[in-house]
Amino acid sequence: MRLLVVNVNTTESMTRSIGAQAVAAAAPGTEIVPLTPAFGAESVEGNYESHLAAIAVMEAVRSHPGPFDAVIQAGYGEHGREGLQELLDVPVVDITEAAASTAQFLGRSYSVVTTLDRAVPLIEDRLALAGLSARCASVRASGLAVLDLERDPSAAVEAIVAEAVAAVEVDRAEVICLGCGGMAGLTERVVARTGVPVVDGVAAAVTIAESLVRLGLRTSKVRTFAPPRPKRFTAWPPGAAAVVGAG
Amino acid sequence: MRLLVVNVNTTESMTRSIGAQAVAAAAPGTEIVPLTPAFGAESVEGNYESHLAAIAVMEAVRSHPGPFDAVIQAGYGEHGREGLQELLDVPVVDITEAAASTAQFLGRSYSVVTTLDRAVPLIEDRLALAGLSARCASVRASGLAVLDLERDPSAAVEAIVAEAVAAVEVDRAEVICLGCGGMAGLTERVVARTGVPVVDGVAAAVTIAESLVRLGLRTSKVRTFAPPRPKRFTAWPPGAAAVVGAG
Amino acid sequence: MRLLVVNVNTTESMTRSIGAQAVAAAAPGTEIVPLTPAFGAESVEGNYESHLAAIAVMEAVRSHPGPFDAVIQAGYGEHGREGLQELLDVPVVDITEAAASTAQFLGRSYSVVTTLDRAVPLIEDRLALAGLSARCASVRASGLAVLDLERDPSAAVEAIVAEAVAAVEVDRAEVICLGCGGMAGLTERVVARTGVPVVDGVAAAVTIAESLVRLGLRTSKVRTFAPPRPKRFTAWPPGAAAVVGAG
Amino acid sequence: MRLLVVNVNTTESMTRSIGAQAVAAAAPGTEIVPLTPAFGAESVEGNYESHLAAIAVMEAVRSHPGPFDAVIQAGYGEHGREGLQELLDVPVVDITEAAASTAQFLGRSYSVVTTLDRAVPLIEDRLALAGLSARCASVRASGLAVLDLERDPSAAVEAIVAEAVAAVEVDRAEVICLGCGGMAGLTERVVARTGVPVVDGVAAAVTIAESLVRLGLRTSKVRTFAPPRPKRFTAWPPGAAAVVGAG
Amino acid sequence: MRLLVVNVNTTESMTRSIGAQAVAAAAPGTEIVPLTPAFGAESVEGNYESHLAAIAVMEAVRSHPGPFDAVIQAGYGEHGREGLQELLDVPVVDITEAAASTAQFLGRSYSVVTTLDRAVPLIEDRLALAGLSARCASVRASGLAVLDLERDPSAAVEAIVAEAVAAVEVDRAEVICLGCGGMAGLTERVVARTGVPVVDGVAAAVTIAESLVRLGLRTSKVRTFAPPRPKRFTAWPPGAAAVVGAG
Amino acid sequence: MRLLVVNVNTTESMTRSIGAQAVAAAAPGTEIVPLTPAFGAESVEGNYESHLAAIAVMEAVRSHPGPFDAVIQAGYGEHGREGLQELLDVPVVDITEAAASTAQFLGRSYSVVTTLDRAVPLIEDRLALAGLSARCASVRASGLAVLDLERDPSAAVEAIVAEAVAAVEVDRAEVICLGCGGMAGLTERVVARTGVPVVDGVAAAVTIAESLVRLGLRTSKVRTFAPPRPKRFTAWPPGAAAVVGAG
Structure with a gap:
């Protein structure tokens, strides 16, 4: 295939x-x-x-x-x-849809952590049109641009982890979707810090x-x-x- | 201006x-x-x-x-x-949004009559993202292609009027939006046949x-x-x- | 006319x-x-x-x-x-409906800032019945009575501006509707302080x-x-x- | 009391x-x-x-x-x-709310049968504002005016029963609310003809x-x-x- | 009976x-x-x-x-x-449904205060399926287990009252439902502290x-x-x- | 595995x-x-x-x-x-959730065809709680009991196909989910008759x-x-x- x-x-x-x-x-x-x-x-x-x-x-x-x-x-x-x-x-x-659809099998609600705040409405709209927003607890932005992730992934971890933790503790998300193609390498660290499953969209x-x-x-x-x-x-x-x- | x-x-x-x-x-x-x-x-x-x-x-x-x-x-x-x-x-x-937003000032619900059936999902999605679907009674298609309207507008009237009448009688629409740039010339005839206000999106x-x-x-x-x-x-x-x- | x-x-x-x-x-x-x-x-x-x-x-x-x-x-x-x-x-x-309908052409979401807290449910209900609540980020109250605005408009500015700023920063509103007939004179000051378009309902x-x-x-x-x-x-x-x- | x-x-x-x-x-x-x-x-x-x-x-x-x-x-x-x-x-x-609230304890969905078609939007709006519309299968009108019921109740039965039957068979209502103060006398006949519980709002x-x-x-x-x-x-x-x- | x-x-x-x-x-x-x-x-x-x-x-x-x-x-x-x-x-x-249905007659919105956080999703699901969630402002948990209430009711009061107060002040609830069979004895104290009606589900x-x-x-x-x-x-x-x- | x-x-x-x-x-x-x-x-x-x-x-x-x-x-x-x-x-x-989640990747809307009418509310409730009902066009029943399928699968085909065709033509479903464990053998025949993808839940x-x-x-x-x-x-x-x- x-x-x-x-x-x-x-x-x-x-x-x-x-x-x-x-x-x-x-x-x-x-x-x-x-x-x-x-x-x-x-x-x-x-x-x-x-x-x-x-x-x-x-x-x-x-x-x-x-x-x-x-x-x-x-x-x-x-x-x-x-x-x-x-x-x-x-x-x-x-x-976007693959991650959300997968997350729904793992917990009652999920959040997406993405890069810039301006990406949030686009993700929300895509989830809404795909019929996947009913169990979306929040879409949160780390404030980092896409290329920042590529240039210095380790520096990006803290901002992303902080939003993931807030999604779990404040928004009651039970699963996190990493909302950027470039975030895949961060999966393990977000799991370690939040204690919830983390879904990478590409995978x-x-x-x-x-x-x-x-x-x-x-x-x-x-x-x-x-x-x-x-x-x-x-x-x-x-x-x-x-x-x-x-x- | x-x-x-x-x-x-x-x-x-x-x-x-x-x-x-x-x-x-x-x-x-x-x-x-x-x-x-x-x-x-x-x-x-x-x-x-x-x-x-x-x-x-x-x-x-x-x-x-x-x-x-x-x-x-x-x-x-x-x-x-x-x-x-x-x-x-x-x-x-x-x-699309201009017509719906205007229609909402004229009646409790509105329907859109468009050309091909495949346009219906696009219009529904646009209205949903624009926050204008709560009072949308239906989006109906006449089965005519966009260029059919241009080539022979008079032949298109009957198909469009039939859907507008069904929108009013079956779907309980109180206003009709003509859902194609090329339909503007039909406004008066749809008004005459349905008895409800008809909104042209361009106007x-x-x-x-x-x-x-x-x-x-x-x-x-x-x-x-x-x-x-x-x-x-x-x-x-x-x-x-x-x-x-x-x- | x-x-x-x-x-x-x-x-x-x-x-x-x-x-x-x-x-x-x-x-x-x-x-x-x-x-x-x-x-x-x-x-x-x-x-x-x-x-x-x-x-x-x-x-x-x-x-x-x-x-x-x-x-x-x-x-x-x-x-x-x-x-x-x-x-x-x-x-x-x-x-109420005119302001909301206009605001929707200017940004993805809007908030209403009104006078007393007890007015909030009435405004929410009106927007809901009018099919205009899907993109309403919040309805916020300044705590001022209607006649306070008329008697001392300058004193009212701060309370209203504070709610408008919170609507933009906390509720993610992109447009503000001033939710009281008596607030029209405040439009420019709210624009200056929030940086977003402000819609007056009467206008x-x-x-x-x-x-x-x-x-x-x-x-x-x-x-x-x-x-x-x-x-x-x-x-x-x-x-x-x-x-x-x-x- | x-x-x-x-x-x-x-x-x-x-x-x-x-x-x-x-x-x-x-x-x-x-x-x-x-x-x-x-x-x-x-x-x-x-x-x-x-x-x-x-x-x-x-x-x-x-x-x-x-x-x-x-x-x-x-x-x-x-x-x-x-x-x-x-x-x-x-x-x-x-x-209106009493009947709907009661009906929800008796079946998964309910319909309201009322008098004139123009009453339907009022009832729908009331149920929506009261948070009681999620399980409302339909609001149907018999076409009879309020005073028709009073003047000749027996003549009204057939029109009302017909709508109640359609509510059960077409709209899948499991309970009927009689949506007019004057309909109370008809309860037993509607029960007999539909086989579902019928709720009178006043009672x-x-x-x-x-x-x-x-x-x-x-x-x-x-x-x-x-x-x-x-x-x-x-x-x-x-x-x-x-x-x-x-x- | x-x-x-x-x-x-x-x-x-x-x-x-x-x-x-x-x-x-x-x-x-x-x-x-x-x-x-x-x-x-x-x-x-x-x-x-x-x-x-x-x-x-x-x-x-x-x-x-x-x-x-x-x-x-x-x-x-x-x-x-x-x-x-x-x-x-x-x-x-x-x-659960009896309390919510009753609360809706007393105020525009209600909150449920329950025991453990893990009970919240169950209550939310039940209200959703029952068509009673449109006016639910929140479901809040005190963090107490069911049997804690029975063993030491007086110790439970503060935690429950604190959530009830937050439901009224933060979530804008106008009525409180006590969301556990064992909480009935607390009704008067919650009324005294919140100033809103409190509904006991069993009653x-x-x-x-x-x-x-x-x-x-x-x-x-x-x-x-x-x-x-x-x-x-x-x-x-x-x-x-x-x-x-x-x- | x-x-x-x-x-x-x-x-x-x-x-x-x-x-x-x-x-x-x-x-x-x-x-x-x-x-x-x-x-x-x-x-x-x-x-x-x-x-x-x-x-x-x-x-x-x-x-x-x-x-x-x-x-x-x-x-x-x-x-x-x-x-x-x-x-x-x-x-x-x-x-149920696996089929719906899969269907959503194949078309804009899906319908479920199940056995008895009394199963419809259960399926609708499950989809609603799972956050999968926004794109569900309908849940339809063939009128056949579960064990009828097992006893005489070929006799069951016509009833199921008829509902699937109605789901596509009347409800505008673009994908069909076969809503019973026993229906898996029918997939090919429903595909042949409807022209849309058919999803088997077990697979x-x-x-x-x-x-x-x-x-x-x-x-x-x-x-x-x-x-x-x-x-x-x-x-x-x-x-x-x-x-x-x-x-």
Whole structure:
């Protein structure tokens, strides 16, 4: 089985890091293919960059020669999963949703700890649309930017642990989701300090994608995620005039 | 006062039609500037095209020399309003939200009648995120594609009226929102057949944008819609390597 | 265009103040007609007085010789808008709803800052029934009575600003609605201290009423706001036995 | 123990009928005092009349010499209960809420069958504000006016039974609440035809009021239902200028 | 009228205490029959013990020779009420629901103060399933175990009062429900310290059960609580192989 | 890895069938251990039997000598998962929740098709408590009893397919969950007739349990699912007086 794991930003080192997390979680026989979008921002920390990432991720997947069995969108709280589901028949798993869905099997409520405060509304909206917010105790921000995590992970630990502890003690979360692709290395320390299970979105997404593939399940095509209708595009994708869709 | 009214697809005739609706609703002294995105689909009828339109609308607005006092995103149930709000200080009004918000002053519940069934989930999601779904009785689809409306508006009337009547009689809607930029010409006929007020999103958005401008109100910048952080972009916008954000 | 702006209490000076706010927000060519109810309390700060105001406002409007194009009910969190909508064909705009509806175009969430703590439940209930509470971050009370604002506005500023700041910092509001007809003069100071947009309900209601009138929209009469059925009344209105309704 | 049972309209025969229902449900030793408002409509079938009834019921109770131990507001889906709770220390029981609250002990979901379609939104709003709508399967209207029930009860049975049967079979209600003061006589026939328990609001309210009194429970006065503040009234109550409130 | 009042644990002294509370609340002519389950835990403080109590309570009631007119399940936030409703035609009243339902007639919102923190989720779940959580301001825990209350009631007062005060001042509760069968003796002290009405679940349940019986109301049998279907049981009840159900 | 798969009824043939489904879904190296409770009903079709099954499943797991890595509770819409989570550190997966959680990755909404109408409320309650109902389009019943499926599976197909088709066409479900342990053999036929993905709860639960084990995740023990407190039990488990809990 081959899974595409698509970063949402253009920082190659982060793609490699996400790929390594995915490999660590994958079952024997699962091949992980990390992808970096050809255009977009070096980190995604707001709606503008996330809207751009949405379409960049789609282009990255569309231009991959294949075959692949499922796609993981490895950005936390990002736009675009719905578009990918239209374009593909194979399952698409968003790491925000994968983490929350997994957390719900482990405790009555979960919190997400993310980077910047401005990411909180995006994550809340994604969980709401995914029908996963009823048991979300809180989404908390450490105040650190995405690239701060990459540059100096050890310095980031204290801020993240502090929010995780507050989520457990104040918001009554029973599980913590680390809400950023770059936080995966912190899992053990957060477990040690909070005493609750900590879910990494990339790892959760890998096992969910593997499960869907093994069960032979694919995206429903009857309505919301039906293939795009055939139509004329102007100046898209960059450098080409194309007609896409189920023609 | 000058309002940008941005079409979400690349069909110029539809931009002109939307512009004419906006002009008809505008107060004396309001200048309407219709814009067509430089890239994207000829009609937007699903998530893939809508995600693409989101970023195309942002680029169209960013490349406009200005000045302008507010922006209207003239697509029904589309992605992207949040990104525009980050990029701009002036108000951004989405026609889906403008229509619903206006309808709520006229009756206890409203329904949206749109084109294809696959547009229904997009509209429902937009209303939910905008906090406008509590009084939404239903979102119904006529089964007509966006360009069908443009090509033969008179043939589209019956299908749309039938859904509007069902919304009033079955779903107990007290107001109808016509859920497609191209439906504006049908307003009177739907009023005549249903006996309830009918709200056109473009017209509603124009008066709301005018009101916000006249009251001196601008998008809140404290959190969700703070300007993008300065950062490096790869291959974006098409043909340039750029750093954007509050630098 | 002529708009009736109806105070909910019997204090004439407050009617004049509300009228002045409305005039300041009105477009050229809009005539503002301030009205004071013929009976009721000098200030409305609870359910008993608000229920009385509901019917006093209706009688004030019914006894106005007309014509007029829309009615604004200028009390925050009061009962009675639904009854007015039954009695009239022209639009009725409640300032609580106008402020919230306007705020939603400016930020992801809004808070209301009002006078006494006992007003909070009334405002919450009105927003809930109006379908406008999903994005309401909080309703906060300054502890000041309505007439305190009128008697000494400068002394009221600090208490109100303190709650507005808490709404932004603690409750994560991105927009503030000033929840009392008498607070309009404080708008600039709250903006200066919080850094977020501040919406005055009377001003918002004026622009919404103007918009509805200009678009030719009127209250839906198919169900909830159908005219009262013709029937016999005892000792009402005061001094007369009347039959009202669509006869 | 003495309970005031206040009709919301001015039709004396309906007050007597409500009083008889209350007597039939009362425990030995409970005295039922039926009251008719001094002003208002002969029947209450919409917001205008209901807003008027709200204040008429309050005046009827305020002008009663007392003593009494609790008050029952005997109108279905009417405004005003909150104002009564401010004016009184003794419990106030609304029959809409009493019926729903009782029904919830008997089945997983309940429906209300009322008179005119225009009463449905009022009942829905009352249940929503009272926190009793989560298990409400539907509110259905028979199409009959309030006074039709009084004039010819046997003719009303079929229409009401038909809606009750639909509530059970289509909406999956497990209990029926008869949503009009005048429907009490129909209880047995609806039970016979639907096979589910049928709750009469007046009877339910009597037993709830008795229970609250016997347990020594009174309305909470800490916030929402604190006594009105002392203040000046203009031309109210009719014929007097008064200062009311906790002076 | 004879009411079974069933303790959920096997501590006889607690059964006697619950029985005494029930007798104190009962009307003249009501006979209270306290029951202790034949198996289970000495106190119920979590899901495992509560699941066991559910079936133990059912066996206790099934093995009672009868007749009886209603059953009260006297545990706070416990599983099992639905099963009892299937087994019986007479009303079943859960004290958690009885307290909440009663509190809603006294104030706009209520809080529950219970024993251990781990009981909070059980109570929240029960209120949610019962449709009684919309007006629940909070469920707070004093940190005391069930048997602590029995062993040293006076020592428990301070912890409970402190939570009740916080519920009123921080969570804006207007009524307090004492969320444990053993807390009944504390009612007066909590009233004295908070100034709000305090509802004891056992007392509330007794008056509700009496009311339902007097009104001739019984559990709806059309769907959710239809009698168990006849079928074969293995090794149940302990010591017997039985066929139960509507045979 | 070894997974206990526990049937909720005492019918051995059904345990074998569930075990076979689990084996078919399991990864290489996963050992499936099917368990049948020592007491309870031959089929579970209502609250009484489900409450009994809850405690029977717990006893079956407690008396298993182990070791095992996770437990699957293989009944649809049953009570008891929370108790199992208290008793164990290893993950517990309920098939109702596993199916819904999996379905949400495949389409925007899902429906459950179950056996008897009386099972619908149990499934709805389980989904609500699990925070999985926001995207549930409907729970529909085929009218067939659990054992009908086992006795004559082919005869059951038509009734189940008809409900699945209605779920897709009327309720707009995009994925179907087969809501009974005995329905697994029907998956392919429902796929063929509806054109949407069909999720079998046992298979989904196996892959989720495997994923949780492989990721090293265990049930959170901080609050809701903390181990039972040590205490005295009367006559439980059958034949023994025991003290359980974290002693």
